[in-house]
Amino acid sequence: MTSFRPPEFAEGYSFGRWHSRVRGAPEVFGQFPASCLAEEIATPGAGQIRALLTVAGNPVLSTPGGDHLDQALPELDCMISIDNWINETTQHADVILPGQSVLEQPHYDEMFWSWAVRSAGKYSPALFDPPEGTWAEWKVILMLSALVNGASPESVDTESLDQLFFAGLVAGFVQSPGSSIEGRDPAEIVELTAGVGPERILDFQIRTGPFGDAYGADPEGLTLAKLKAEPDGIDFGPMVPRLDEVLTTESGKVELAPDYILGDLPRLRESLESNQEGLQLISRRHVRSNNSWMHNAPGLMTGKERCTLLIHPEDARARGLEEGMRAEVKSQAGRVEVAVEVTEEMRQGVVCLPHGFGHDKPGARLSVASQRPGVCNNVLAPGDLVDHLSGNAQVNGIPVEVHLPRAG
Template identity: 55%
Template structure:
C-alpha cells in the first residue's frame, strides 16, 4: 500500500512524500517495513511497520538498507555483453538476447544438451519472480543435471523429509511461540533470524519461553549471540551431532521415556529405531562429542518431561560430515517425546498460498536416489542434483558431456561453494556463460552476458516458500515502489533464457504464451477450468500465480466455488497483512509416503549409521567451522557500507587455550591451511569458541580482479571456501562439508 503525505522531510523538493508498507524480502523473518520515498529517492530511515500483523514492529539491520541496495551505483541496470577484449559493454535487451542465443545455440548444436547446465543461488528463494519461475527455466532448457546452493546448506534436510514424509520440501518447524522447552542445534537465529523457521524476532520468543517458566538450550561449538537468550550452552565437537542425538534417543528408550502421543497410529519404524539406538549410550559418544554423558541423560529427561518441547536444528547440522543422519534424528527425537504435530512441538506450516515445490504432483512412491551419476567423479544424483563442487571438474575435464555452457541465476558460487578457487579457474574455460544478476561479482565477472534483474523495490513481493515453515498462518502483499521502465520482468528473462537453452530462437519465443500454457496446466491439476480461470487476468507472471495459489489454498475462494474465500485482493486491501492464527495439526493430510505414514526408520538413512560408528574416537585436531553476522546475508549484502563498516568481522575466532598453544595473539595474523589451500586472516582470541575449534565467516573474499563492488572490495576479507575440499560431502545427500574441516593454523611472522 502507498499513501501520500506532506512532510518536513521533503521540504524544498516540491514533491509529495509517499509512505509504503511492504515485507522485507531478505530473509525468513519477513519483517514489515515502513518506507518513505520522495520521487525516486528512499528517505532514510526505513522503519519497522508497527502495525504489521506478522512482525509487529520487529526489524533487523539488513531490512533498513533496502534503499541502499536500490540506489547502489554499482548495481547493474542494463545488460552487459563482453566484447572481444573481455570488457563488459552496455547493450540493449535485443542485443543481449541475440548474444545469448548465439552462444547457447552454438553449444547446443555442437555438443548437445548434456553440455549445458545451470546454477541457482540462495537469493532466488526470496525473489518474487525467480522463486516462482526458475522452474520454468529448468523445464524449458531440457537440462538434466543442475546445481544449486541447496547442496551447500540444506540438502540433508530435503533428503530426510523425502524419506520420512514423501516430499523433499515438507519441513516441520518449531512452534516456538507456544513451546516450553527449546533446543537449538547448529543454528544461530541471532544472525540468521531463523532458517527453515519463519518467525519474527526469534530471540524475543526465546526470552518469552524463559519468562513463562520454560527453558532454552543451545548446542553449538560456539557460544553465539543466541546463547545470550538461552539458559544453557552445550559445546559439541563439530560433525558429531548425530552421535549426540542417537544417545538422546538411547536414553529415551532405555529409561522408558518414549511417548508417541498423537503420532502413535501415524508412524512406522518405532521398533527399528529402538533397536538401532540400543548400543548408542551417552558414555559411548561422550569423548567424541565432548558432551558429558550425564549432560546427555539430563537433557533427554528434560525434553521428555517438558509440557511441550522442540528440538530444532539447521544449517550447522546440514553442512557437516553426517548431515542427513543429524537432520533425520532431530525429527526422531521430537516424535519419540510426543512433541510432533502438536501445539508447542514441531509442526507443519499451513500457508495461505501453498508453495509450488510443496505440492505433490505424483502418486506416493518410494524414495529413489542415484538414478544417474556425475560424469567425472561418479557422484550419485540426490533429488536431481549432485554436489556443487562437481561443477568445476565437469567444466575442466575433456570428453563427451563436458560442460560448455552455464547459466547462473542469482548466485555467486566462486565465493559460496567449496573449493572455490578451482571453480574460479574453471569458469573462463566455458564457451558460454549467462548470468541473471544485479552485480558484477566474483562469479559474474566471468560471464559473457549479464542480464540484470530488478531491485527489491522495483517489484512486488509475497514470499512463496517461506510461509511453508512459518510459526503462524498469515500473509502480506507488497506493491512495487519504483517503476523500472521498459525492462523485462525477471520471470520473462527466465522463460526466455530457458527457451534459448532448449533450442528455440528469439523470434519464436512468446513468454506470455509459455506462461499461459504452464498456468493452464496448473489449473487443470487443481481441478479448475483453465479457460474460466485465465479469463480473470489481463497479465501473466508471478502476481497471477500468487492469486491462483491463494485461491486454491486452504482458505481460498476457488474462483467462486467458496464465495467467502480469500483472493489476493483481500491482502491488497489490508496493507499490514492478515493473520489467521497459529499452526494446526496436519500430519494426516500432509504425509505423502506409500504407506500413508511417517517412515521413522527409512533404510536409506539408517544404513549410514555404520559410517558414523567408524568415526567415533577419531581425533581431528583443530577443526574449522563457519559463521555469519546479523549484518551479513552471505556475500550479497557486502556492498552496503552501513552493514560492513566498523570493526573487522572477517576474523579467525580462536579459543585462548588454542591461541596459547599455537602462539597466536589477538590482532595478529594466522595462516589457516588445508590440503587444497591456505589463507591469511587476522586473529580474534575469544572464549566464545570451544577449544579445538576455530571459526571463519563465510561470504567474503571480494578482492578479485574484475569485481565491480566498490564497498565490498574495500572490506574484502578472505574466502573460507578456498579451504573446503570439494570431495568432502555427506555421502548420502551429497551436501558439502564446510563445518568440521580439519585445518592447520600457524602464526604469520609480523
C-alpha cells in the first residue's frame, strides 16, 4: 500500500560492487553477509571494524558461527546497543540504551503487508503513554548519528535532524521519474506532511503510494489521517498486475536465468551428484517464538520442551536413540547435546533443530529464557560454509553426526 523504492534503484539493481575485506564476499543491496561480522572484527588491518551498534538484535544467537562473534565482540573499542534486554549479545555493550515498549508506540506493519495477497493496511495507535523521559528508538539513532559526526550532546537538536532527513527524502522522490510527485516543489510537500519521525515518513509513503492522494492530485486518495480514522484498517481488494511498473532489470524481463546463476550450475550439479553420507541438519521456527527475543515472555514459554531434535524413527533406531533421550549433535563447527523427538514427519537422513535458542551463556540476564535455555543451532553452522554466489551463510543442509552422548 505504500510506495518506497529509493530513487537510486530506479535504473535497476547491481551486485558485487565491492567485496568484504577478509573473505571477499560480494556486496548485495549494500550489505555483507552476517557471517562476515566476526572475522571483520577479529582480523587486524586497514578497515578493521572497531565499533558496533546493535538495535534490538541478538546476533550471537541468530547468526552462523555465533560463538566466534561472542569471542570477537569484547575486542571492539566501542559497542552500543539500543535494547530493552541484557541478552547474549548486548551483555558485551559498553552502553545499553533502552527504547520504548512496542505497546508505547504506534505501529504500522511495513514489512508483512508487502507479502499479503490483498492490498490493505492498518494503523495501530499506542496502547500506553511512554514513561516520562524515555526516547523512541528513532530519536536515539538520530542522537547517536550526530555524536558520531562530532557533535556534542548539548548541541544536538533531534527535531532539526528529523526535518533534515525528511527534506532529503522528499527531494529524492520529486526528482524520481514516475513518482506521483515528480516535479513538485519539495518545500510544499514537506509543509503538507504532518507529524515527526517514522509517522511522518509513513504519511509520505501512503500519500505517494498506489492508493494515495499524491498530495492533492487525487482528493479521494488515501492519507495517514484517513487510515487512522478506520480502526479496523482498510482493504483495497486483491492485488492487481503491475510488473511493468516495478521491474528494473536491464532487459525489461524477469531474469530467471542470469549469467551468474547459469555459470554456477556445474558446481551445483557436482555437489548434488556427490555421495553425501550421514545426516543433514535443517532448522525450524515455532508459532510462539520469533528468532530469539520472545523466549523471555513467561506466557510464551509454557508447555512441553520445544527445543528438541526431530529425527526419523529409522535414523533414531540406527543410533540407539528413543523418544526423550539426550543425543549429541556434532558438525565441523561445534557440538550440542539436546533432547530427542522421534517423528515420521522428518525425512530419513534429515534432522531438525529450532532457531533462536541457547540462552545459557554467562552474562546474559534473561530470567525466563534461562530456565529453559535450549541449544543454539547456529553453533553447528560453520561461518565459512556459504552460498558461493551471494556469500550468505548456509544455515540448512549442514552435515552432522548424531549419536548417544559420550560418557564423561
